[in-house]
Amino acid sequence: MGCFCRASCYNYDTDGRAPVFQRVCKEVHAAKLSARTVAIRKPQAVRVKILSSRNLRLTSGERTILSKQTIHPAKTVAGGVAPPGDKSISHRYAMLAGIAEGTSELSNFALAADCHSTLRCMKALGAEVKVEKTLVRVTGRGLHGLKSSWRALDAGNSGTTIRLLSGILAGQSFTTKIAGDDSLNKRPMKRILTPLREMGAKITARDDNFAPLEICGGQLRGIHYEMPMASAQVKSAVLLAGLFAEGETAVTEPARTRDHTELALEEFGAPIERHGRTTGIRANGIKLTGRKAEVPGDLSSAVFFIAAASLFSDSTLHIQGVGLNPTRTAVLDVFARMGASLQMLSLRSAQGEIIGDIAVKGSQLKGGVIAGAEIPLVIDELPMLAALGPFTEEGIEIRDATELRVKESDRIAALAENLRRMGASVEERPDGLKVAGRIAGKLRGAEIEPHGDHRIAMAFAVAALGAEGSSTIRDAQCAGVSYPTFYEDLARVAEQ
Numbered sequence: 001m002g003c004f005c006r007a008s009c010y011n012y013d014t015d016g017r018a019p020v021f022q023r024v025c026k027e028v029h030a031a032k033l034s035a036r037t038v039a040i041r042k043p044q045a046v047r048v049k050i051l052s053s054r055n056l057r058l059t060s061g062e063r064t065i066l067s068k069q070t071i072h073p074a075k076t077v078a079g080g081v082a083p084p085g086d087k088s089i090s091h092r093y094a095m096l097a098g099i100a101e102g103t104s105e106l107s108n109f110a111l112a113a114d115c116h117s118t119l120r121c122m123k124a125l126g127a128e129v130k131v132e133k134t135l136v137r138v139t140g141r142g143l144h145g146l147k148s149s150w151r152a153l154d155a156g157n158s159g160t161t162i163r164l165l166s167g168i169l170a171g172q173s174f175t176t177k178i179a180g181d182d183s184l185n186k187r188p189m190k191r192i193l194t195p196l197r198e199m200g201a202k203i204t205a206r207d208d209n210f211a212p213l214e215i216c217g218g219q220l221r222g223i224h225y226e227m228p229m230a231s232a233q234v235k236s237a238v239l240l241a242g243l244f245a246e247g248e249t250a251v252t253e254p255a256r257t258r259d260h261t262e263l264a265l266e267e268f269g270a271p272i273e274r275h276g277r278t279t280g281i282r283a284n285g286i287k288l289t290g291r292k293a294e295v296p297g298d299l300s301s302a303v304f305f306i307a308a309a310s311l312f313s314d315s316t317l318h319i320q321g322v323g324l325n326p327t328r329t330a331v332l333d334v335f336a337r338m339g340a341s342l343q344m345l346s347l348r349s350a351q352g353e354i355i356g357d358i359a360v361k362g363s364q365l366k367g368g369v370i371a372g373a374e375i376p377l378v379i380d381e382l383p384m385l386a387a388l389g390p391f392t393e394e395g396i397e398i399r400d401a402t403e404l405r406v407k408e409s410d411r412i413a414a415l416a417e418n419l420r421r422m423g424a425s426v427e428e429r430p431d432g433l434k435v436a437g438r439i440a441g442k443l444r445g446a447e448i449e450p451h452g453d454h455r456i457a458m459a460f461a462v463a464a465l466g467a468e469g470s471s472t473i474r475d476a477q478c479a480g481v482s483y484p485t486f487y488e489d490l491a492r493v494a495e496q
């Protein structure tokens with residue numbers, strides 16, 4: 001029997017360790033379940049109050065604008081939380097729905113400001129977009145029906161929007177300008193320009209590397225691209241351009257990265273072939289078809305709650321409806337080897353993605369080293385893991401993560417700065433950082449400067465729960481880039 005998570009679980013290894021996910025997959029196989037929507041185990045009676053995800057999400061539309069957020073130390077973390085829809089998957093469904101034929105109904109669509117940037121771009125390109133809280137209906141224009149936008153597309157803060165959409169825009173018969181906010185306009189784009197130009201697109205960029213981009217689309221040819229870096233965004237840009245190319249387009253990645261694009265392309269009707277780290281698409285004459293799709297909860301957002309619950313020995317937290325795609329769950333392996341108490345429950349699948357609940361109990365975290373091929377698989381969770389360093393026995397060391405310097409902020413510098421503000425002992429390195437463990441003393445409350453970076457703001461809001469004295473997060477609303485209701489959700493489960 002094939003695994004219901006499709007190719008995702010094959011070939012997945014993190015330097016010989018048994019990933020949490022493989023255990024989950026084994027369990028699913030062992031249970032001989034092939035249904036696409038099936039619970040393999042009932043949640044155990046976890047002593048928590050589980051809030052309905054609907055109730056949690058209803059408040060999301062009323063995004064509170066906060067300039068500063070005060071976080072008081074907590075005694076424990078308890079209850080339930082349902083993180084909003086996955087950001088990466090929402091982007092992909094929105095884009096594919098926009099170039100599909102017919103209407104797609106996307107439920108639990110991310111509240112993230114980034115994904116709403118993607119929706120606005122698709123609308124500007126002619127797709128019909130209707131948003132009702134977290135239910136998004138997109139009526140697509142077909143692969144060749146997008147129209148040119150009279151004004152430049154605005155990708156906001158979103159690297160995924162600009163990089164993935166560039167792949168689609170490269171195949172259009174018109175020219176598009178696309179740019180973002182100050183942070184996005186400083187992030188490197190050469191990584192997508194190189195393969196898209198090789199496929200025949202004409203693209204100009206500021207200093208040949210930065211947005212604004214001007215993409216003059218046209219007839220593309222398939223290429224086999226050996227990616228110099230492990231980046232899901234680059235892989236996705238090339239595969240999406242492959243939808244418009246003659247012949248086969250293939251991408252080989254140096255290390256495994258998230259595979260949501262491959263799964264989503266298949267779901268919308270594109271033929272995808274996967275062999276090890278190579279993914280190919282031969283799109284001659286195909287069309288994509290609109291569909292109903294449910295977006296899993298965002299594991300990268302759930303991680304802030306896993307971390308928060310792990311800080312206090314008597315925490316019990318139930319996290320509902322989280323995406324557990326094996327190319328995303330390496331962070332759970334990191335938590336597991338640090339001694340965190342995690343249990344995955346109620347697994348099911350939707351559109352090739354796995355969804356489940358995570359029960360977390362408090363624990364004493366050991367800490368350790370995160371490096372090598374594991375880095376691309378935990379890239380978005382590294383801020384939270386680093387900020388946990390001072391709460392661990394041995395501290396946390398992150399290596400081989402230079403990429404962190406070109407995210408929404410220079411995350412290595414932002415982490416070092418804010419950890420020091422809280423009194424931690426940190427060694428900043430070009431490719432990572434070493435954060436001393438508990439032995440260096442307890443963190444103290446501080447004023448946190450997130451540098452406009454949502455994950456820095458949220459990581460330090462969690463660290464602040466375990467500090468002595470209150471902390472203030474400046475520019476706290478930047479969390480809305482991925483998680484607009486983060487502070488409300490955190491306040492609901494953190495008990496003072």
Ligand code: S3P
Pocket residue numbers: 087088089160230231232233234236257258376379380
């Ligand atoms: C993403 C891929 C990752 C990640 C980003 C979202 C995606 O970036 O950091 O937040 O949705 O494909 P890279 O692929 O550039 O590493």
